[in-house]
Amino acid sequence: MTLEEVAMTYLSELINRSLVQVSVIDSIGDVRNCQLHYLMREVVVSKSKELSFIQTCPENLSNHDRVARHLSICNKSNNFPMVVGNYQTHSAIFFDIEELPKSFCFLQFTKSKLLKELDFEGAPLTYIPEEQGNLFNLKYLSIRDTKVKKLPRSVGKLHKLQTLDLKRSFVSELPVEINMLFNLQYFVAYYKDKQSIYSINSRRGMKLYSNFGSLESLEKLYEVDLEKLYEVDLEAYSGGNFFRKLARLKQLRKLCITKLKSESGNALCDAIQQMIHLQSLRISSIKEEELLHLHTISSPPVFLCCLRLRGRLMKLPGWIYELRKLTKLNLEWSRISDYSLQILGVLPNLLFFWIFEGYSGAQLHFHKNHFKKLKDLRLCWLNDLKRLIIDEGSLALVEHLELGPSPQLEELPATISHLKCLKTI
Template identity: 90%
Template sequence: MIYHLNIGEYLTRKVCQVAKRKRIEMAEIAMGAEVKLFGRLKKEVENIRIELDYIACFLRQTDPMVDKEDSNGGFKLWAQHVREVAFQIEDVMDEYKLYHDPVARQQQQGLMASLSRIGHMVQTAKRQLWAASKIRDIKTSANEIKERSERYGEALVGIDSPRQELAHRLADAELKRTIVSVVGMAGVEKTTLVRKAFDDEIMRGQVEVLLRTMMRQMYESRKQSPAVRVDAMDGVELISICRDYLYDKRYIVVSDDVWKEDFWRHIEHALLDNNKGSKILMTTRSMNTAEFCKKSSLVHVHNLEPHPLEKAQELLRRTAFQYDEDKQCPEELNGLTFELVKRCQGLPLAVVAIGGLLATKGKDVGQWKRLLESLSAELDGSPHISYVKQILSFSYYDLPYHLKGCLLFMGMFPEDYPISCKTDSDVDRRGVRKRETRSLVQVSVIDSIGDVRNCQLHDLMREVVVSKSKELSFIQTCPENLSNHDCVARHLSICNKSNNFPMVVGNYQTHSAIFFNIEELPKSFCFLLFTKFKLLKELDFEGAPLTYIPEKLGNLFNLKYLSIRDTKVKKLPRSVGKLHKLQTLDLNRSSVSELPVEINMLFNLQYLVAYYKDKQSIYSINSLRGMKLYSNFGSLESLEKQYEVDLEAYSGGNFFRELARLKQLRKLCITKLKSESGNALCDAIQQMIHLQSLRISSIKEEEPLHLHTMPSPPVFLRCLRLRGILMKLPGWIYELRNLTKLTLEWSRISDDSLQILGVLPNLLFFWIFEGYSGAQLHFHKNHFKKLKDLRLCWLNDLKRLIIDEGSLTLVEHLELGLSPQLEELPATISHLKCLKTLSFNNMPIKSVQKLLPDEGSDHWKVRHIPNIYFLYFTVKGAQHRTYKLGDSRLLEFLS
């Protein structure tokens, strides 16, 4: 058979074949060039990474010197330039990772044979050339900084000889008090020299100096001369002679302003425990230092709190008018004194400093008002307030290096803003905890079991933090001039109630952005945020007027934290699957109810939180709306918190097999569970050995919860909440030795299985809401030994409540009702001496009248309780009125 081939078609085909070969050759050449360039660049990046490690080490070592050096010193300027180089290295490394991520490169392998692959390689080569050029510039800058430091004497050279001389001067045996002064102009390393001298090994004998001083003072206190020459003794001999001296004596030793934990380890062997009632008094700002002594001694920690506002106001008046003849505060200034001490939040040091400042302003109301309005400016300009700043700064300077950045981050939050301390919160995920920050962070809200919920910075401490943050280019706060091309702040805090939203241009090297009080979020700014700020690691839109997240979200390759809590966003883009470094995804109270399947690609995700609480049906079993997950979500094996998951759409065992793969879970909330799935859920939970909090709700109030088959429950479980019919408590609950909080809702337990809960050793909070159907509830002696909060609500069948003497001994809050058949309050409630608050829900008027102070026959049962409340509801769960016993409004209501 003969085929006729058109000559035009033939030529076209040959041209295409030639072009294809050329494309392949070009691709091979481009690939070869890319491989060589990539190899060289990879080595350069590794070298610059090592350089960054050295810089980090340098900054850690010099940080205390910078903090205490004169603000005009060259050393401080040098450290600032080095820090900026570190920022540049971080940025170029982030950009490098952005375009050379192994996962991203793997996704592109399928394009190798296409023409677009050549374009991709060209773009990659351009980026690599840019990165190489940037690295060269950074190296040049680093070398120039080094040359300048040597040129202008900023380097730590020539310091060894003066250091040794100074150390010898400080450690010599001269008994007479000696003042050693280090004198010199700003920038000649006075502070550095002194610090180096104290770090010198010669000064490591300061413990011996302390022991010698202590021995002399002991002898002097008894007007005796030392029996031997203590100056010539070493540490072991000093400890021995000190123990011999104290053998038969009752003594008291005072150590002021102790900062180091190992202080006690050095001196404890010298201070003999001879059972004579000896005391050691120590002041410190560090709770860790105070509690370190517990390893070998009985310790009492007296936590000194700020003054109450009334007492602080009295202190302010006394200080402000100390030079007046009558020493009285004029009536017109009383209100201002109260506002000023509120600003100081009762901190005596701050109150005295501001009082000293006011003492120079007389009784001029205008000056007092101006001070109140511009206290922030005064903090930097006044010698009085600067003294407070200096004292507070010292606490910041003494923090470990890694915690300084954590504390500085708190400066992003507006003044008096409550900062959440929950597991996935802004503060806790950066390691800022009250103990570690030595009381620089104030607790503002504590929950029912004693856990800290919210904290905040003391106003004056916040001023110090904000000042330091700006100095270090750590935070840029808006509304300020964000159009500044020189802005290099790593963290962006945007607080703007006006519609005049700032436009950000120039530098896009910001690592985190957080929004407060935003009334309008322009699309132009959102476009910049998702397209230009590619190095963002944290993005917090909580409460912002945000309605959607664009596909460009996937550009934020380095993102670790994303919150759209309390926004109107309904859907996440599929590009969220590209955020392979994402650790926290907070969707609380947003409109997102279903997650894209690409979420399963987030292998580093630790916190996945999404629920919406229906305020109209808060006491309904379905008041919480959860999220729906696609299959194969078990790939999220790093997940620690999954809250909460809606099971209504799931059937079969595949969901629970995937759930069982999440072995790192610490908090889990399941909603709309069907009866037939209970055993499968228990099997999955058994695999979660780290689980601390568990919440399970059935699909409806009438649906039983079958949760009895769990031979090995999670031993670290602290909080358990079950919503649904149980009839009888699962036996595994009694094995939860670490359980602190238990809530049973709609359980309708009718037997005495509740009694066994009384032996749980650590239970602090126990709440029953329609959880018991028996006629009698008995709390036995020696049960519930640690319980602090007990709530027995909506027990419609309860007729008799029995509280044995010796039960509920530590309960501080007790809530009862609605229990219409419970006519009498047990007499033994008078034995609950720790009870601070007693609340009754919809208590019958006759029963209330029995508790009235004058004519009430049962008042003697409750007269020791400071706060007694009567709550009345129109419908279940909808609070209508609250009255306090002794309030005239209660009598009006009863009448």
């Protein structure tokens, strides 16, 4: 089992014992948010203070004689103390920080030699100092939702690092020293462009030029932008070094590739076939009308449960019909036919299905006994759709139905009354 899987078993046990309460469940039944009952929270807070398990700054900084392993820094007053934490601090997490003095950052980086977790999520951070390389025990580093633009070269010294979270930061290129992080498991970096939310290029990924094939412990790689690769590596068209390195990451559970060109489809398929543990796959073409050539996978990953394809397909690759564990499927700009849709209807475990400009027909027919377990169906921007047919016995468990805009679809069919489990439309 991976660390994440072990953690999920612990969380499930806490939920089953009602020590943790579930607050948000997604459309396919996965737990997304949890919280504590207020009585349980009081117990946890009280016990944490008693054991000096957590130190909150700047509220209880007066108690310097005690050692806190975990530091929670919450400050809206901009009145930062000069000294927080100590040599025994194992984690530092920041909340609601309006301003972060540079002196404070340097102090944390140079003095907390036992620090294993550093979470700057949402903090007004603009850069990471070279002194970060001194934190040789660091396993978790998050600069999610910050304004950091690049990582220092000293990141290569963090040989114990397992998680590097750059999500929604401004980091788009990585230092070559990244290939020294042999224990890295979770690696996420992308930025959302809120101005082009309906564009295939609404998210900007990271660019990998270094020898990332040495990162063989990687379990999540989200997301890799290939656009610059084509400019510097002409072999990329026919499956150059990049895809050979990618094939070495055999432990991957989650992978996202963006800006893919048609010529590279076969090379990507060859790499994917080596990833026998893959559970989630997201592939985007370089532009909406660019064909995704993904038909050469002869033996798809048997554990694949989430698939998102963004780009022109015309016809679904045959290997998709072999994905018996598939629960989530997104097709965007694919322009598939009614025949492809009918084959998808027999997938035994599909719970979530979203089409965005992904269907080219004038009539959409959901046949009897198709999509037996589907709970969430979203048919968005089907501009050619004129008629929707729902047979009795189809979409029997659908709870959420989303339609439109479909300007030529003048009315819903009366057979929508067959959807006995429908809660929202």
